[in-house]
Amino acid sequence: MALKDSYITISEAAKKAGVTRQTVSRWIKDGKLPAEKIGRxxxxxxxxxxxxxxxxxxxxxxxxxxxxxxSEIRERGKYSENDEITHIGNLVFDIKKxxxxxxxxxxxxxxxxxxxxxxxxxxxxxGKGED
Numbered sequence: 345m346a347l348k349d350s351y352i353t354i355s356e357a358a359k360k361a362g363v364t365r366q367t368v369s370r371w372i373k374d375g376k377l378p379a380e381k382i383g384r385x386x387x388x389x390x391x392x393x394x395x396x397x398x399x400x401x402x403x404x405x406x407x408x409x410x411x412x413x414x415s416e417i418r419e420r421g422k423y424s425e426n427d428e429i430t431h432i433g434n435l436v437f438d439i440k441k442x443x444x445x446x447x448x449x450x451x452x453x454x455x456x457x458x459x460x461x462x463x464x465x466x467x468x469x470x471g472k473g474e475d
């Protein structure tokens with residue numbers, strides 16, 4: 345198998361990923377994308393570029409899902425754009441209202457039953473998914 349069948353240059357990787365050469369170089373520097381120096385050229389295995397592409401797609405999907413949950417929480421809980429909604433993990437969101445109080449929105453049940461998003465004042469939330 346020829347080297348060119350398994351490896352691509354930074355420029356080729358940037359073109360395939362739809363990013364700049366600097367971004368690909370940063371991925372390499374940050375350890376996100378393995379690369380090998382072969383002669384004077386830095387080369388990337390095609391399969392490694394595919395993996396980073398899949399990871400970027402998953403991150404984008406995760407972000408889109410979180411944004412849709414935030415939108416749903418805002419709508420169902422009648423929260424304004426000035427109320428700050430933060431994902432705190434495991435499909436649980438903290439809502440800091442303008443008046444300084446906090447609510448917790450637990451959307452774990454929403455994944456199974458789209459009618460259910462449990463929103464409670466923060467001090468009453470135990471994290472056990474109770475009613």
